[in-house]
């Protein structure tokens with residue numbers, strides 16, 4: 264993995280000894296003897312190189328222990344932060360404050376409680392550094408951090424401007440082959456790209472408010488959400504630009520066309536159907552027509568159909584010529600399904616041990632039960648036969 268330039272903060276251990284010695288040489292601290300104590304030394308790495316470290320141990324080693332012990336909240340688990348060091352060439356990048364802040368949080372997590380953290384700063388500049396992190400002075404030489412006072416570090420803003428790279432990237436005239444209803448997206452000028460803000464917040468940001476939850480940005484170039492590759496399509500019926508994912512436009516004109524298409528399809532189906540032979544018509548107990556407004560289009564009696572037609576139409580309306588026959592469907596329970604289900608958890612091939620006769624016996628019982636259980640037969644439209652409507656009746 265290429266983690267060049269990536270910063271990592273973690274507790275140090277014996278395997279870091281070479282890196283620690285390298286950095287230690289540049290500082291006036293001696294920490295390498297102590298890195299085998301768990302959760303004691305912390306380091307910040309850029310890539311695989313250590314660039315800074317700090318120590319967090321017990322506060323009982325502070326010289327002016329009386330001043331510390333008098334501080335409200337002090338106890339045997341209070342902490343001391345010391346040996347804070349960042350290599351000179353890596354300063355002014357926020358590494359020191361990130362290291363201190365994250366190391367304190369890790370220490371608190373490993374101790375499973377957030378105790379006071381003391382520090383002995385040696386000059387005013389150092390004091391200002393800790394002040395920014397939330398520490399406050401209790402004597403001239405001692406500062407303390409109350410757990411609730413740890414301040415978050417705001418990200419620093421960098422501006423990315425790469426005209427040469429972008430020029431190389433898009434130094435072309437983009438070719439667009441357009442159909443009649445297609446045109447260049449006016450939003451992204453046909454580039455297909457927009458600048459996206461990618462806003463984010465910090466989970467521990469101070470003064471979080473509902474109106475300012477995501478104050479930071481990782482702006483980047485992204486795909487234009489208004490078009491497909493810089494091209495939009497207009498509806499050929501109403502002329503409006505369609506959403507980029509729409510296949511057909513959701514407008515009144517388009518709706519009318521779809522309705523007409525549906526009607527034409529039904530008409531074609533009827534035109535191509537056979538006229539029912541006499542015996543089929545005579546045995547048909549129920550007809551179907553999309554012009555019958557009750558019972559989902561099913562009716563049994565021509566008078567019902569005529570009454571409904573006259574109620575909803577005028578004399579001059581075009582009368583349909585045919586209706587559909589229907590097929591009768593009865594309730595059916597399949598014996599094989601029940602047997603398969605009943606033997607599923609038995610020994611393998613248990614189903615095969617049931618004779619065909621026994622299956623038939625069950626099917627007969629089920630058929631009899633269906634006939635007498637009180638559920639009436641159902642008729643469904645058959646697209647096979649049509650029957651001429653006896654308008655002259």
Ligand SMILES: [Zn+2]
Nearest residue numbers: 448451487490
């Ligand atoms: Zn666009």
Ligand SMILES: [Zn+2]
Nearest residue numbers: 498501512514
């Ligand atoms: Zn339209």
